[in-house]
Amino acid sequence: xxxxxxPRDVTSYGMGLAAPLALFFLVFFVAPLLQLLWLSLHNDTAxxxxxxxxxxxxxxxxxSLSVLGSTLLLGAEVTAVCLVLGFPIAWLYQRVGPKLQxxxxxxxxxxxxxxxxxxxxxxxxxxxxxxxxxxxxxxLGVIDTPLKLxxxxxxVVIALAQVQMPLMTLPLITALGRxxxxxxxxxxxxxxxSWRTFFRIVLxxxxxxxxxxxxxxxxxxxxxxxxxxxxxxxxxxxxxMYLYQQASTLQNWPFASAISIIFLLAVLAVVSVFTxxxxxxxxxxxx
Amino acid sequence: xxxxxxxxxxTALTLGAMKAFPGLSFAQARPLVFATFTGSWEEAHKAVLxxxxxxxxxxxxxxxxPMLSVDQIAKVNAAKANPPIDVMLHDPGPxxxxxxxxxxxxxxxxxxxxxxxxxxEAQEPMGPAPFFQVVxxxxxxxxxxxxxxxxxDLWKPEFKxxxxxxxxxxxxxxxxxxxxxxxxGGSEANVDPGFKAIEELKPNLAAVAANPGALxxxxxxxxxxxxxxxxxxxxxxxxxxxxxEFVAPKEGAIAFKTTIHIVKNSPNRExxxxxxxxxxxxxxxxxxxxPPYLIVPTxxxxxMGGEIARVLAKDTAELKQKFVFQDWxxxxxxxSAWIERFNREIKI
Numbered sequence: 279x280x281x282x283x284x285p286r287d288v289t290s291y292g293m294g295l296a297a298p299l300a301l302f303f304l305v306f307f308v309a310p311l312l313q314l315l316w317l318s319l320h321n322d323t324a325x326x327x328x329x330x331x332x333x334x335x336x337x338x339x340x341x342s343l344s345v346l347g348s349t350l351l352l353g354a355e356v357t358a359v360c361l362v363l364g365f366p367i368a369w370l371y372q373r374v375g376p377k378l379q380x381x382x383x384x385x386x387x388x389x390x391x392x393x394x395x396x397x398x399x400x401x402x403x404x405x406x407x408x409x410x411x412x413x414x415x416x417x418l419g420v421i422d423t424p425l426k427l428x429x430x431x432x433x434v435v436i437a438l439a440q441v442q443m444p445l446m447t448l449p450l451i452t453a454l455g456r457x458x459x460x461x462x463x464x465x466x467x468x469x470x471x472s473w474r475t476f477f478r479i480v481l482x483x484x485x486x487x488x489x490x491x492x493x494x495x496x497x498x499x500x501x502x503x504x505x506x507x508x509x510x511x512x513x514x515x516x517x518x519m520y521l522y523q524q525a526s527t528l529q530n531w532p533f534a535s536a537i538s539i540i541f542l543l544a545v546l547a548v549v550s551v552f553t554x555x556x557x558x559x560x561x562x563x564x565x
Numbered sequence: 566x567x568x569x570x571x572x573x574x575x576t577a578l579t580l581g582a583m584k585a586f587p588g589l590s591f592a593q594a595r596p597l598v599f600a601t602f603t604g605s606w607e608e609a610h611k612a613v614l615x616x617x618x619x620x621x622x623x624x625x626x627x628x629x630x631p632m633l634s635v636d637q638i639a640k641v642n643a644a645k646a647n648p649p650i651d652v653m654l655h656d657p658g659p660x661x662x663x664x665x666x667x668x669x670x671x672x673x674x675x676x677x678x679x680x681x682x683x684x685x686e687a688q689e690p691m692g693p694a695p696f697f698q699v700v701x702x703x704x705x706x707x708x709x710x711x712x713x714x715x716x717x718d719l720w721k722p723e724f725k726x727x728x729x730x731x732x733x734x735x736x737x738x739x740x741x742x743x744x745x746x747x748x749x750g751g752s753e754a755n756v757d758p759g760f761k762a763i764e765e766l767k768p769n770l771a772a773v774a775a776n777p778g779a780l781x782x783x784x785x786x787x788x789x790x791x792x793x794x795x796x797x798x799x800x801x802x803x804x805x806x807x808x809x810e811f812v813a814p815k816e817g818a819i820a821f822k823t824t825i826h827i828v829k830n831s832p833n834r835e836x837x838x839x840x841x842x843x844x845x846x847x848x849x850x851x852x853x854x855x856p857p858y859l860i861v862p863t864x865x866x867x868x869m870g871g872e873i874a875r876v877l878a879k880d881t882a883e884l885k886q887k888f889v890f891q892d893w894x895x896x897x898x899x900x901s902a903w904i905e906r907f908n909r910e911i912k913i
Contacts, residue, residue: 341909399782407771408787428788429772512732513773513911523908526635527734528901529662 318535325532332536342520342537346544349517352434353500353548359439360446360495361488368450368487369480372459386447394441398505401437402428405509429511437509442498446491453487454480489556493549500545517541596626597836599652600637605801606654607631609858618843625836634659641668641828651831652840655692656736657893658900660824664691669826673838679845679864684881686890687863692826695844696853697861699877699888700737700819703794705784707808713791715814716745720766728769729780729789732911733904737777740819741793742903743891748816753895756903763911773911784809800859800872811876817889818877820861 293300321331336342371382389397404410405427412424427433457480465475481488503518510516517537525534601610607629615627632640634655641648645668655663663669672692674680680693687694702713708727713719719728731738746752746759771789774780781798783789785807796818799811825844827837843849850862859872865881878884 341905402782402786406786406788426771428786507775508779510775511773511779512734512738512775515908519775520908523734523904526633528904529635529638530901 314535314538317532318539320532323530323532332533333540335533336536336540345515345517345520346540348515349500349541350544350548352431352438352506352516353496355431355435356438356442356499357446357492357496359435360443361492363439364443364446364450364491365488367447368454371451372454372457383451386444386451389441390444394502394504397441398437398508401433401440401505401509405433405437428509429514431510431514434506434510434514438499438502438505441502441505442495445494445498449487449490449494450484451487453484453490457483486556489552493552496548496552497545594832596628597652597833597840598628598630598650599654599840600630600632600640600650601654602633603631605797605858609853609860613852613858614840614844614849617846617849618840621843622836622839625839627836627840634663638663638666638668642666646830647832648828648830650828651833651837653692653826653828655824655826656698657821657824657891658736658739658897660689660692660822660826661893661897663826668829670829670831670834672827672841676838677842677845679842679847682847682864682866683845684863684865684885686820686885686888687822689822689824692824693841693845694822694824694863695841695850696823697863697888698736698821698823699796699813699861700740700793700821701796701811701813702791703784703799703809703811704791705787705789705808706810708790712810712812713814714812716748716793716816718814719791719793720762720769722769724769724791726769726771727790728766729772729774729783729792730763730766730770731774731777731780731793733900733907734775735777736821737793737795739896739900739903740821740891742907743896744816744819744889753892754899756899760906760910767911796861796877797859800857804857813877813887817887820888820890822863822890 317325318332319328319330321327321329367382367386371379374382402409406412407424407426407428409427411427412421415421416424461479461483462475465479466472470478500516501518503522506514506516507519521534521537521541524530524537599610599615601607611629615629618627619625630650634653637650637653637655638659641650641653641663648668653663653669669692671690672680674690677693680688683693687697702716702718704713706712718724730741733739733742742756742759742763743751743753745762746756749758749762751758772780772783774783777795777798780789780792780794781802783792784802794809794811796811799809802809825841827834827841831837845864847862847864847866850860850864850867852858853860854862854867854869854873855871861873861877861884862869869877869879869884878887
C-alpha cells in the first residue's frame with residue numbers, strides 16, 4: 279500500500295483480458311478442428327486404421343476435383359459480380375449528402391437484417407418458372423416459354439451476389455471514405471480525365487477495401503450451403519453439399535473430414551492470395 | 566441415534582413429500598428425452614403423444630428434442646454409456662445403422678400390450694413402427710387434368726420439362742429409384758434399370774431438388790407439375806391452399822416404416838418403453854390419423870378414415886395390398902455407391 283506501483287508500460291497489454299476468448303476458441307474451434315484432422319487420417323469409417331486413403335481418394339478422383347473446382351469458380355464469379363455492382367454504390371455513397379448516405383447504408387444493410395433462408399426463398403419466387411422475371415418478360419412478349427433460371431449456375435451466382443453484397447460494399451465504403459478528396463481535384467487540375475483519375479488514384483487507394491471485400495465475399499459465397507442447395511438444386515453439387523452428403527446421409531465421417539480439410543486448405547490458399555495482393559497494394563498505394 | 570422432535574419431523578415430512586411427489590426420489594435423474602423429427606412430426610408428437618404419455622404415467626417428465634435421424638445417431642454414439650436420448654425415431658435406412666452400431670435395445674415384445682396389434686410389417690423386434698410414411702405420385706390438378714395412375718406416367722411426353730425428383734440423399738429419393746428399377750426388372754440389389762430410366766426421364770426433368778421439402782415448394786412456384794412425393798408433405802401444402810393432389814400409383818405406394826427405439830443404456834428404460842407403448846395404441850394412432858396430422862397408422866385396430874381412407878387404404882387388408890415395402894438392408898449395402906453414381910451421371 280505504501281510504495282507507489284511501478285508505472286505500467288502503456289504500450290503493452292496484459293493477456294488476461296484476451297484469455298476468455300482465447301480459451302473459447304481453443305475449446306470450441308481448435309479442438310474440434312484437430313479432431314477433424316485426426317478423423318480424416320483414417321481409412322475406414324470406424325476410424326480404426328490410420329492412413330491417407332481419404333485424401334488419395336479425393337485427389338485422384340476427377341469427379342471430386344471437379345466439385346472443388348466448380349465451387350472455387352462459383353466463389354470467383356460471385357465475388358466478381360459483387361465487386362462490379364458494389365463499387366459504384368460505395369463510390370456514390372462518398373459523393374452524396376448525409377440524407378442519401380443514410381438511405382444508401384440502410385439499403386446496403388437491409389439484406390443483413392433478414393435471414394439467409396428468407397432472402398433465398400425470395401430468390402426462388404423471383405427466378406421461378408412463374409416468377410417475377412419470367413412473368414415480366416412474358417407479358418412484355420420478349421419470350422414465349424419461361425426461361426430456366428432456377429436450378430442453374432446463373433441463378434446461384436445472382437442470388438449469392440445479392441445475399442453476400444453487404445460483405446463487399448461495407449469495406450469498400452470504408453476504404454473509399456479514407457481517400458482524401460483533394461487527391462481527385464489535384465489529379466484533375468494536373469490534367470487527368472475522370473477515368474484516368476479513377477484508375478490511377480481512386481482504384482489503387484481503395485485496394486485494401488477491395489481485397490477485404492473480396493476475401494469476405496469469396497469465403498461466404500463458397501460456404502453458403504443454404505443458398506447453394508435451394509437455388510442450385512439437388513444435382514448441382516458444391517463442396518458444402520458434398521460434405522453434407524458424405525457426413526450426414528452416408529455417415530462416412532473420415533471422408534467428410536478429409537473433404538473439409540481439403541476445402542479449408544483450398545480456401546486458405548485463395549485467401550492468402552488475396553492477402554498477398556493486399557500487401558502488394560499497400561506498397562503500390564504508398565508509392 | 567437420538568430422535569428429537571425436529572429430526573423426526575423432518576423425516577416425516579420428507580417421507581410424506583416423497584409419497585406425494587414420487588418424482589423427488591430420483592431428483593438426480595433427468596426427464597425422458599424423446600428425439601422426434603423436426604417440423605410436422607414434432608407438432609404432432611407434442612400435441613398428441615406427449616399428453617397421452619403424461620396422462621398414463623402420472624405426469625412423468627418428458628422432453629422432446631427434435632433432430633434428424635443422423636444427428637440422433639451421432640449424439641448417442643458420442644456417449645454410448647450414458648446416452649443423452651432415451652427414445653429415437655428413425656427412417657428405415659438410419660434405423661439399420663443404429664441397430665448395426667449397437668445403439669438400441671430389443672423391444673420387450675413379450676411385455677408389450679400393443680405390439681401384437683400392429684400389422685405384421687410394423688412388427689420389428691428391434692423397435693416397432695408406430696407410423697408409416699407413404700410415397701406416391703404428386704401432381705398439380707390445375708395443370709394435370711387426367712390424374713396419373715402409374716410411375717410410368719412420369720415419362721409421358723406431355724410432361725416435358727414438368728417433372729421434379731429429389732436426389733438420393735433422402736429416403737424418398739432412394740426409395741423411388743429402387744421402385745422404378747423394380748418396375749423395369751431390377752431389384753434392391755440391382756438398380757441399373759432405374760438409372761437407365763432416369764436417363765430417359767431427363768427431357769421431362771425440370772428439377773432435381775436437394776431434399777423432399779425443397780421439392781414440395783417447387784409445386785408452389787409452378788416449377789414442376791408432377792413428382793414422386795411424400796403423402797404427409799403434400800397434406801401440409803394442401804392445407805396451405807397449394808393445388809396439389811396425391812395418388813397411389815397402381816404399382817403400389819412406397820411405404821417406409823418409421824421405427825421407434827429404446828436407446829441402449831438409457832437411464833429411463835421403463836418410461837421409454839411406456840412412451841413407445843403409447844405410440845402404438847389405437848387411440849393415439851387414431852388421433853394422429855385425423856386432420857391436421859394425417860399420419861398413416863400401423864395398429865390394425867385403427868379404423869381408417871378421412872383423407873387416408875380416400876387416397877390410400879380403407880382398411881388394413883387394402884393397405885397391405887397397396888403398400889410396397891422395400892428391403893432396406895439390401896439398399897443400405899449399396900446406397901453410397903448409388904449416391905456417388907447419381908452425383909456423376911444425373912446432370913440436367
